[in-house]
Amino acid sequence: MFRKILSCQRTFSTSGISYQSLLNARIENDKFVVLENSQEKLKFPGIWLRDNCQCGSCFDKNTQSRKIDWENFPKDxxxxxxxxxxxxxxxxxxxxHKSSFDYDWLKKRDFSKTSQNTYLSKYYRPKYKSWNKEGFEKIRSSYFDYNDIIHNDEALKDWLESLAVYGVTFIKNNPKDKNVARKLIDRIGFIRQTTYGEEYIVKARPDATNQAYLSNKLQMHSDLPYYEYTPGVNLLHYLVQTKTNGGSNLLVDGFYVADLMRREHPEHYKLLTETVVDWNDIASENGVPFHNIYRAPVICLDMEGNCRRVNFSTPQRDTHFNVDVNIVPDWYDALRKFIEIVYKEAVHFKNNEGDVLCFNNIRLLHGRTGYDDTDTNVRYVIGAFIDWDIIYSKLRVLKNAKYN
Known part of the structure; x- marks a missing residue:
């Protein structure tokens, strides 16, 4: 088969400096197209190029989506x-069929590891940085301003990026307004509704169907572990703060705890990553009954073995434990070690009235010390959730991440 292969003279620009570079194009092993010069080599699978043809019959530029029908894609x-x-x-x-590819478009999709890592680190998700007790105070002191977030896109971007990296942020100078949490979420996208509503009020009440709505000590936990699609971020606006010594926050980086267990207690870590636990919530809210169940380990890993979610709430751990009976005693030993580290590494602080605490609900565990609740001494916190998908999307838009 005759194959016409030509080279071209192109002008590249790096840091504003233009230079000439001879770019050679060739076919390799009937399966790849190779573009190379003295400085670089780009290699693309032919099947990938055909699948990503940018012509009008293969790709819709308005929807930025592929139109190729793979059911009828030409074989071989x-x-x-x-x-x-x-x-x-x-x-x-x-x-x-004929295809035409812009060189800049190809360069952005180079299959080299360096190029792929650059793209993923810039546009996929910010890489998180775990922290312990010693590193928390620096995070807490680097607070964000409500008005800056509401009115300035750069401040909004900085806030969301910090939240993604550290898993926790603090917002100061919030108005005395019951809609603060909603207004912050509206700047990003839209609120996540749960069985407890869109916004929820955390205050002591006699008819409580959830332990958060008591003035007792609240054990360390993650919210809603009984949801497969657990809300990613929790925003808590401390509209009224108790004047007593109680009502203080406890917070710990669950990813740090998981990594510490992996290094120092590998057998316990293995049990907590492999043993499926039943999490449930059976109650009613505003007269509407619900029965939520989700099954997942305490520590969930992604395909690369990195921690992607921590599920932990003693009240919401089901009495049904659908695992091999013989591993249960060892699993409890592992859980005990996990809890020991959680409380050892937990930071204690008390938010000021008006503050907003934002944290990654699938990464951080939080709790609260008990407090006296009276007619003259109340604690009134307004909470709301938002999903990480919505945050990441907004962050990419703010970074001008249209990667064409």
Whole structure:
């Protein structure tokens, strides 16, 4: 089969300095297209190029989505010939289809590890930084201003990026307004509704169906572990703070605890990552009954073995434990070690009246010391959730992450 292969002279620009570079295009092993010069080599699978053809019949530029019907995709399609000019790589396929690719577009999609890592670190999700007791005070002192977040996109971006990296942020100078949490979430996207409503009020009440609505000590926990799609971020606005010594916050980085267990207590860590636990919530809110169940380990890992979620709430751990009976005693030993580290590493602080505490609900565990609740001494906190998908989307938009 005849294949036409041409090279081209292109002008590249780096830091404002232009230079000439001879770019050669060739077919390799009938399966790849290679573009190279003295400085770099880009290699693209032919099937990927055909799948990502940018012509009008294959790709819809308005919706930025592929139109190719893979049910009827031509079988064993091959590269017939390639041709390059000053701006594009042109390909003729064995089924007579033609594709044209802009070199800058190809460069952004280079398959090299360096290029892929650069793209993912910049546009996928900020890489988190775990912290312990010693590192918390620096995070707490780097607070954000409500008015800056509401009126300035750069401040909004900085806040969301810090929340993604450290898992916790503090917002000061909030108005005495019951809608503060909602207004902050509206700046990002939209609120996440749960069985407890859109916004929820954390205050002591005699008819409480959840332990958060008591003035007792609140054990360390993550919210709603009985949801498969657990809300990612919790915003708590301390509209009224108790004047007593109680009502203080406890907070710990669950990813730090998990990593410490992995290094120092590997057998316990293995049990907590592999043993599926039943989490449940059976109650009613505003007269509406619900029965939530989700099954997942205390420490959930992603495909690369990194911690992606921590599930922990003693009140919400079901009495049904659907595992091999023989591993239960060892699992309790592992859980005891986990709880020991959680409380050892937990930071204690008390938010001022008006403050907003934001934290990653699938990473951090939080709790509260007990307090006296009277007619003249109340604690009134307004909470709301938002999902990480919405936050990451907004963050990419703020970073101008349209990656065409």
């Amino acid at each position: 399609v091959k590269i017939d010939s390639i041709e390059s000019n000053s701006n594009n790589l042109n390909i003729k396929w064995s089924d007579d």
